[in-house]
Amino acid sequence: MMFQVDQLHTLVVVVEEGTFEAAAQRLRITASAVSQRIKAMEQAAGQILLQRLNPVQPTEAGMVVLRYGRQVQLLDGDTARQLSGLAHSAGDHISLPLAVNGDCLSTWFLGALAGFPRAFNAVFDIHREDQEHTTALLRSGAVMAAVTSTAEAVQGCTATPLGIMRYRAVCSPDFASEWLDDLPAIDRLDVAPLVTFDRKDDLQHQFYRGLTGRDLHAPRHFIPTSDDFARAIVQGFGWGVLPEQQCSDDIAAGTLVDIAPHHAVDVLLYWQRWNLASPLLDEVTRRVTTAAVASLHSAR
Known part of the structure; x- marks a missing residue:
């Protein structure tokens, strides 16, 4: 593996928090340690991964690694939960970033996730974006799944019609x-x-x-x-x-x-998600598609 798991986790947290200092507080390490991990990743990749802006922004190469880091976290969390048969420790919640347009958020989408099984130990990071633009967040690795009006699946994703x-x-x-x-x-x-x-x-x-x-x-x-x-x-x-x-x-x-x-x-809506065998993503997908059938007009 080109990157260590703690390095990948650090990159994801830096992008989520926006600054090295905020990431350090969340990770309970120093900002210097965060910086050293990111620099080590950039040396291993031979490319700059993060633009040092406020908030930080991943470069094109950084988006590739960010997506990989999120996939590793998702699979690691799924594996830990299945091995233990229970949710793993309270400090190891899986953050699931999703992109949804404002109209779906204010009408049916949140109801789909309400009462989500505690055993998955998941927390949701909702990105509000117009349905024509949510696929850009999928491509960048910023989110794992999205409600979108784009029928063509983003590379590495599947697309399922939700309804009108x-x-x-x-x-x-x-x-x-x-x-x-x-x-x-x-x-x-x-x-x-x-x-x-x-x-x-x-x-x-x-x-x-x-x-x-x-x-x-x-x-x-x-x-x-x-x-x-x-x-x-x-x-x-x-x-x-x-x-x-x-x-x-x-x-x-x-x-x-x-x-x-x-x-x-x-507006015909689709659910696009990473094409990974993940019980967590499967459960989110099942809930979203079920809620869509009840709330949207049939596309047939």
Whole structure:
């Protein structure tokens, strides 16, 4: 083996914590010892593995080693648990990094992991990222599995269809009265304020292009959390696209107006995970796919 297990563990912790000092505190060694381990790894690899930024960032070579380090940790934890028949010591929790988009987090994903068997001794490190970009975290080795809209499996991963996340374009009744003249006036959406999650959020634009064939140039509010995003629409900041799970009750209650009841935005989601024989990853996958069947529209 090119690297020692304690070196690989140190690299993973440094990337997770962001600095050598924070990693040293977690590992209960000195920052100098952390630095020496990373330097020894870089000498063995013949390449720089970490950019000394704040927070530190893995180089391209570092991403390869980071992925390897996480795989070693996962398999080591699975082996220890199976050999003992019990969870191993409390200090040896397995950290499982996962990438999920904000809409899934705020609707069904956390329920999939609730009540996770204690015997696995697992803790979850959730990375919130847009579904079009979660595969980048898989490629970098930053996460072991991800909810993504990308059907093609990342190298070294498997991809399983989860189902369709359906979105509705909605606004408050007062907003409709002021900006849409109480009508589903699609053409007016190009000048009416809209609410968007962040600069990666393209769902409002997808909705408008799908309905009109044109690009959207409306003024935008940026609200970067799912619950606040939905609340901003209810409170009349602008119109926006929400998951059905978040807006169906408000539509039924009359606190939101469905701007185009016959036109939804459907996003087909996939579960991509490392292609490793791991009981821990298998259990996470089983729970996620089961929850998706209950929460999402069938892709068939």
